[in-house]
Amino acid sequence: MDIASNYTETLEKTIRDLLERQDDLIRTAFTDQLTGLGNRGGFTRSLEELWEQDAPVTMAFIDIDNLKHCNDVFGHDEGNRYILQVSLYLKLYMKVDEAAFRIGGDEFAILSTIATEDDLAERLEHCRTVLLKNNDSEMPHSFSYGVSHAAPPWAKLPIA
Numbered sequence: 001m002d003i004a005s006n007y008t009e010t011l012e013k014t015i016r017d018l019l020e021r022q023d024d025l026i027r028t029a030f031t032d033q034l035t036g037l038g039n040r041g042g043f044t045r046s047l048e049e050l051w052e053q054d055a056p057v058t059m060a061f062i063d064i065d066n067l068k069h070c071n072d073v074f075g076h077d078e079g080n081r082y083i084l085q086v087s088l089y090l091k092l093y094m095k096v097d098e099a100a101f102r103i104g105g106d107e108f109a110i111l112s113t114i115a116t117e118d119d120l121a122e123r124l125e126h127c128r129t130v131l132l133k134n135n136d137s138e139m140p141h142s143f144s145y146g147v148s149h150a151a152p153p154w155a156k157l158p159i160a
Contacts (some may be wrong), residue, residue, distance in 0.1 A: 034080060035087035038101035043109050046099055050113065051152035058115045060124055062090065062145045064106035070139055082141055086131065093127040108143075121147045 030042035038046065050057050064086055071079035083106070090100050090108060098112040112120055124145045135141040 032102040034083060035102050037087055037091075037108070038099060040101065040103040043101035043103050043111070046101075046111055050111065054152055055113050056149065056151040058112045058117055058120050058147065058149045060110040060120050060145055060147045062086075062108040062110070062124070062143050065142045065144060066139065067106040074139065078137070082137070085141055086143055089127050089131045093123045117147045117149050121145075
C-alpha cells in the first residue's frame with residue numbers, strides 16, 4: 001500500500017468517526033437523560049420540522065400530578081421513579097408515528113400527525129387509568145393532560 005492510499009484510508013476513517021460523533025452529539029442534545037424521550041429542544045425541533053412540511057399536528061401536553069409533594073415527602077429518587085413510570089406508560093400508549101418529549105421537570109408533550117384529538121385523549125385517559133390501577137407506591141401516580149389540534153400559523157385554513 002502506498003502512502004497516498006494509506007493517507008486516504010486514514011482520512012476516510014476519521015471522517016466516518018467524526019460523522020458518528022456528530023450524530024451522537026445531536027441525539028444527546030435532543031434527548032432527556034432520565035427518560036430517553038425527546039427533550040424541550042427536541043420538541044421544538046420536531047414541531048418546526050412538521051410545520052416546515054405544512055403538516056397539521058395533534059398535540060398533548062401532560063403534567064405529572066403532585067410531583068413536588070412526592071419529592072418533598074418521599075425524596076427525589078422516588079420522584080425520578082414516578083417520572084420514569086409516567087414516561088413508560090406514555091410510550092406504551094403511543095402509536096408508531098408519534099413522538100413523546102419531556103419538556104420540563106414534570107411536563108411532557110406528544111406530537112402526532114396521525115391521531116385526532118379524541119383518539120389521543122382517549123388513549124391518554126386509558127393510560128392514566130391503568131397507571132393509577134397499577135401503582136404500588138404510597139402515593140397515587142397520575143397526570144393531567146390537554147389535547148389540541150394545530151396547523152402551522154401560515155397554513156391556509158379552509159373557507160367556511
